Amino acid sequence: MRRMKDFVPKVVAGSVLSLAIFASFAHPANAIDAKKTLRDMLPTKTSVSAPAGASGLCTRYDWACARTGKTRPIDLAAMAVAQKINTVANRKVRPVSDQAQWSIAERWSLPTARGGDCEDYAMLKKMMLIQAGFSPDQLLIATVLDRQRRSHAVLILRTGTQDLVLDNMTGRIKHWRDTGYTFLRLQDPRRPDRWVGVFAGGVLAKIS
Numbered sequence: 001m002r003r004m005k006d007f008v009p010k011v012v013a014g015s016v017l018s019l020a021i022f023a024s025f026a027h028p029a030n031a032i033d034a035k036k037t038l039r040d041m042l043p044t045k046t047s048v049s050a051p052a053g054a055s056g057l058c059t060r061y062d063w064a065c066a067r068t069g070k071t072r073p074i075d076l077a078a079m080a081v082a083q084k085i086n087t088v089a090n091r092k093v094r095p096v097s098d099q100a101q102w103s104i105a106e107r108w109s110l111p112t113a114r115g116g117d118c119e120d121y122a123m124l125k126k127m128m129l130i131q132a133g134f135s136p137d138q139l140l141i142a143t144v145l146d147r148q149r150r151s152h153a154v155l156i157l158r159t160g161t162q163d164l165v166l167d168n169m170t171g172r173i174k175h176w177r178d179t180g181y182t183f184l185r186l187q188d189p190r191r192p193d194r195w196v197g198v199f200a201g202g203v204l205a206k207i208s
Contacts, residue, residue: 032074033161041163042142042156042176045197048185051143053098053106053119058193061110063127065193066136074159078134082157083173085128086166089121095168119153121168126155140189144181145202156186177201
């Protein structure tokens with residue numbers, strides 16, 4: 001079984017180490033959800049099959065499907081760390097398709113020295129955030145259709161009442177409803193080695 005540190009690309013290794021010292025979580029009263037009473041998280045439905053290319057993901061990367069049963073309040077300091085990690089990964093990893101890199105249509109992995117595609121960015125950010133002190137229970141990969149209805153993958157950060165999106169297509173961390181994406185599948189919050197259907201937002205919001 002391979003460990004997280006074995007896969008940190010050289011272009012971001014220093015950033016992971018420097019960011020980890022800032023992942024101190026403040027008192028819950030300072031959490032970004034402290035004044036929110038409504039839960040606005042992605043709806044989850046029945047179990048669905050894993051995305052193409054994700055077969056064996058949990059075996060190759062145990063942290064990708066880890067669950068601790070614990071969550072932590074997300075305060076402004078934590079959000080600053082998440083924003084920095086999103087920016088660092090987006091800037092340092094070169095976009096390259098699985099077809100160009102592996103000669104197959106889909107292969108979920110961490111980026112290599114050559115780069116990676118959307119799900120590789122999402123996995124790298126998940127790993128970096130776990131290393132920085134975030135709970136893996138609050139970090140879930142989702143598959144979507146983007147605004148042009150193309151297949152895409154993003155990382156979801158669950159704050160407790162909101163689901164926020166870390167996306168290699170933008171430097172901004174957005175609420176899931178603000179992306180314009182159609183959310184299709186999500187790692188099961190109760191069993192991240194499984195997947196659940198979502199079917200919300202984007203084109204579905206317009207016809208519902």
